[in-house]
Amino acid sequence: MIFSARLAAPRRAIAAAGAGVTLVLSLAACGSSDDSSSMPGMDHGSKPSTASSSSASPSTDGMPGMDHKASGNGLSDSQDGYRLTSKDTTLSSGRQAGYRFTVTGPAGKPVTDFAVDQTKRMHFYAIRSDLTGFQHVHPVMAADGTWTADLSALTPGSWRVFASFTPNAGPGKGEDLVLSRTVTVPGSAERIPLPAPAASTRVDGYTVTVEGEPMPGMAHPLTVSITKDGRPVTDLEPYLDTYAHLTAFHEGDAAFAHLHPTTEVSGGNGGPDLSFHAELPDSGNWRLFLQFQTGGKLHTAAVTLRVG
Structure with a gap:
């Protein structure tokens, strides 16, 4: 699966260029x-996280964690009528934290029908702003469409979280989407050179x-x-x-x-x-x-x- 500047569908064939150096x-x-x-801040787990029965409501524009940036590359919380919403704008430092979120469709209602991609219906990533912290987990969804991603201990600083999914119904059926938001982990943040x-x-x-x-x-x-x-x-x-x-x-x-x-x-x-x-x-x-x-x-x- 390949996401270009327009987040192209991974199933689209791409002509290979000549071999490089x-x-x-x-x-x-x-x-x-x-x-x-087990690398600090760099985790990739696929064990299901604990489902949450609480619902997540859309955030208000301008609130921390709400991002309306250029489309493409996953740097937006919305695309083609789909929106990543969450009440969680901060996560605790130094211990496991559950990030709760919902994907809403063009009608504004939570999406609950997702296609399976690489054995999972949702791939969730957390990346620290200096790219020195990384986690990839596979959250579980409650009946109301609320997802919970269990993240290992995060270091203080600014993080961006990404939800990668494909709707299995509705106007976006079969479309590969990546949406993201920012979240803050309180504490003394040390920027680490890449x-x-x-x-x-x-x-x-x-x-x-x-x-x-x-x-x-x-x-x-x-x-x-x-x-x-x-x-x-x-x-x-x-x-x-x-x-x-x-x-x-x-x-x-x-x-x-x-x-x-x-x-x-x-x-x-x-x-x-x-x-x-x-x-x-x-x-x-x-x-x-x-x-x-x-x-x-x-x-x-x-x-x-x-x-x-």
Whole structure:
């Protein structure tokens, strides 16, 4: 699935550009079990969060957490009549927090019918403004259309939360949407410099290399190669119906891009090479979060990629 500047549908075929030069990128990563990363502030869990029976009402324009920015890249709380609403404008620091939200449709009523995408009806992301904190969870929905996303402990600062979904009925049926809002985590916030692109590094004993030549606003192929102890890794397990999950955020505005491998899944023997279509709309630094699984253990890698 690829979201370009217009959040294009992931099922749309994208013409691949010619192979580019090799880019060996700096990765900071760790592994985890039970479908969540243990890296501080960088979690990717798919365990269902606790459902909430309380409803979320639309916020008022101008209130914290309400964003009306340019369409595309997920940097808006509304698109094509659909709106992400929440009463939660702050979340507690240093402990698990539940973010409650509702998606309303063009008629202003909560949407309750969502299509399954990569085994889930809702993908939810939280990214810190300096791109050093990341979580990806799969919330659950109450009967009234209220979703609750259980997030691991957040560090103080400004965060942006994204809801990625596809309506299964109504005027937006089949349309892939990404909506977002901002939320504040109170406390003394320390801005952490974004790691610069650099040489590859070992990740839980794995070496990850990325090949390609992404250009802003153009579709280009990327290839991720994974080795361990100098040998190609061929035991990648399916995770969310793919061998790797890749999400990207743009430095400065946290614009969202979602890229999935085009490699066919054929059981628990993926690797060592995974092919991606990358369409990153803007030049500058992008922080990529790569997820892959081996032996039932999920590995999370953070990659800084310079585009343009």
